[in-house]
Amino acid sequence: MDYHRELVLILDFGSQYTQLIARKVRELGVYCEIYPYNLSIDTISAMKPIGIILSGGPKSVFDEDAPKCDEGIFSLGTPILGICYGLQLITQIFKGEVGKSKKREYGKAHIYIDREDPFLKGLSDGDVVWMSHQDRIYRMPEGFLSIAHSDNSPYAVIKKEDSNIYGVQFHPEVHHTKKGKEILRNFLYDICGVRGLFSPKSFVELSVEKIRDTVGNGKVICALSGGVDSSVVATLVHKAIGNNLCCVFVNNGLLRKNEAQEVLDLFKDRLHLNLKYVDGEERFLKALENVKDPEKKRKIIGRLFIKIFEEEANKIGKVDFLAQGTLYPDVIESVSFKGPSATIKSHHNVGGLPKKMKMKLLEPLRELFKDEVRVVGKELGLPDNVIYRQPFPGPGLAIRVIGDVTGERLHILKEADSIVREEIERKERFRHIWQSFAILIPVKTVGVMGDERTYANVIALRIVESEDAMTADWARIPYDILDRIARRIINEVPGVNRVVYDISSKPPSTIEWE
Ligand code: XMP
Numbered sequence: 001m002d003y004h005r006e007l008v009l010i011l012d013f014g015s016q017y018t019q020l021i022a023r024k025v026r027e028l029g030v031y032c033e034i035y036p037y038n039l040s041i042d043t044i045s046a047m048k049p050i051g052i053i054l055s056g057g058p059k060s061v062f063d064e065d066a067p068k069c070d071e072g073i074f075s076l077g078t079p080i081l082g083i084c085y086g087l088q089l090i091t092q093i094f095k096g097e098v099g100k101s102k103k104r105e106y107g108k109a110h111i112y113i114d115r116e117d118p119f120l121k122g123l124s125d126g127d128v129v130w131m132s133h134q135d136r137i138y139r140m141p142e143g144f145l146s147i148a149h150s151d152n153s154p155y156a157v158i159k160k161e162d163s164n165i166y167g168v169q170f171h172p173e174v175h176h177t178k179k180g181k182e183i184l185r186n187f188l189y190d191i192c193g194v195r196g197l198f199s200p201k202s203f204v205e206l207s208v209e210k211i212r213d214t215v216g217n218g219k220v221i222c223a224l225s226g227g228v229d230s231s232v233v234a235t236l237v238h239k240a241i242g243n244n245l246c247c248v249f250v251n252n253g254l255l256r257k258n259e260a261q262e263v264l265d266l267f268k269d270r271l272h273l274n275l276k277y278v279d280g281e282e283r284f285l286k287a288l289e290n291v292k293d294p295e296k297k298r299k300i301i302g303r304l305f306i307k308i309f310e311e312e313a314n315k316i317g318k319v320d321f322l323a324q325g326t327l328y329p330d331v332i333e334s335v336s337f338k339g340p341s342a343t344i345k346s347h348h349n350v351g352g353l354p355k356k357m358k359m360k361l362l363e364p365l366r367e368l369f370k371d372e373v374r375v376v377g378k379e380l381g382l383p384d385n386v387i388y389r390q391p392f393p394g395p396g397l398a399i400r401v402i403g404d405v406t407g408e409r410l411h412i413l414k415e416a417d418s419i420v421r422e423e424i425e426r427k428e429r430f431r432h433i434w435q436s437f438a439i440l441i442p443v444k445t446v447g448v449m450g451d452e453r454t455y456a457n458v459i460a461l462r463i464v465e466s467e468d469a470m471t472a473d474w475a476r477i478p479y480d481i482l483d484r485i486a487r488r489i490i491n492e493v494p495g496v497n498r499v500v501y502d503i504s505s506k507p508p509s510t511i512e513w514e
């Protein structure tokens with residue numbers, strides 16, 4: 001069943017929690033999409049949403065440049081839920097009064113139910129909710145009832161008497177609101193009347209159908225790196241069109257130990273993908289000879305990758321589509337989506353393959369958040385070591401061998417790094433770790449081994465926790481584990497006599513050293 005038939009629209013007024021609302025709605029089995037607050041009423045009605053959620057936002061409704069949605073949405077007969085700013089906007093539109101609170105209400109609060117309503121099914125007096133607002137309702141909008149209050153907000157949940165328009169002053173989407181999920185479930189299932197058609201299984205089924213429709217008998221090419229996104233894209237497209245998908249896996253020699261072999265074993269031997277393996281190790285090493293500057297390394301590696309990928313594409317002959325792992329956050333952060341006021345976020349993965357390749361793009365993961373990609377990967381039968389793989393930079397180990405990248409130095413780093421992987425990344429208890437890896441520093445230090453003085457390499461360990469790589473902190477790994485990693489590296493990797501632990505946070509440092 002097509003889950004788009006139960007589309008919930010989220011209009012974004014700039015809240016830091018907007019994406020969280022979307023993720024919660026989807027966790028409840030309902031497909032939703034985020035759009036800018038000023039989406040036109042014609043577009044909205046054409047989409048036939050089953051429910052509309054107005055997000056929170058940093059502005060006050062009485063600010064001159066306060067964002068407003070088209071008031072036509074209130075005449076569609078579609079259930080609407082306003083969250084925080086959304087509630088205040090509803091209040092203003094329906095001629096209530098919003099003003100500055102004397103006290104900013106931030107953090108935990110308790111709500112008390114004033115009137116029974118299906119929206120609050122399963123809630124009880126005193127339940128904890130999470131507030132984050134400065135403004136509050138002073139006079140109720142016309143035709144609305146208060147169905148719950150908190151200590152500081154006499155109108156914490158409101159409802160339009162004769163229709164399904166609701167507003168909440170708190171944030172049901174954040175996990176501190178203890179029964180937030182129940183509230184959203186009530187809104188979706190009891191007020192909007194959804195059946196909950198969105199699941200990893202329905203996503204895979206529909207995607208397979210769509211890919212077949214789009215591609216027909218055409219040919220698709222995909223650059224497989226072994227990372228989560230490209231692995232899921234490749235497996236999904238392969239499920240849809242079999243050998244009309246050709247994957248190209250370029251081994252640049254800058255991957256972690258055994259990684260190239262693992263990718264081949266899984267995708268070629270176990271999943272039987274039509275996979276072209278290109279051993280580019282020597283070409284990359286040659287191109288990197290005597291290059292120390294990290295930005296130069298990045299450019300050289302990026303360009304050479306594209307060149308090799310193009311060579312391989314030309315060998316295949318006519319290719320109609322290029323499959324890519326674009327995700328939903330890339331879509332909503334893109335300029336064309338947000339309009340001219342958008343701030344352009346520059347991140348490492350933009351750019352990619354050249355436009356002159358003249359292929360149409362196939363982006364089967366455009367609707368998904370990262371955690372949903374993982375669940376879909378599981379649904380497709382991919383193993384945990386692919387699904388929970390840590391992010392890995394495109395330029396690979398070249399930016400973790402600080403300074404000159406030689407075969408010998410790469411070898412030392414790969415051996416040390418593989419010990420970190422065994423002790424951290426492969427252990428379930430450390431799954432919350434964002435990235436854990438080794439770095440080879442271009443400095444030699446003195447040590448003693450047996451009766452001999454050594455003069456050898458230093459390995460740094462970088463193990464960080466993060467939500468999104470924008471900020472990060474060093475992980476408080478138990479000393480005995482750090483001790484074990486250090487001992488193993490020094491004993492097992494020839495040419496290393498010292499291990500240090502990086503205890504800087506981002507900012508002001510970065511996760512990678514180069
Ligand atoms: P930094 O070092 O800026 O890294 O804190 C943030 C995240 O991006 C990854 N990273 C890269 N990824 N190409 C990539 O595809 C790159 O050149 C690159 N540099 C850093 C890094 O591993 C971390 O996850």
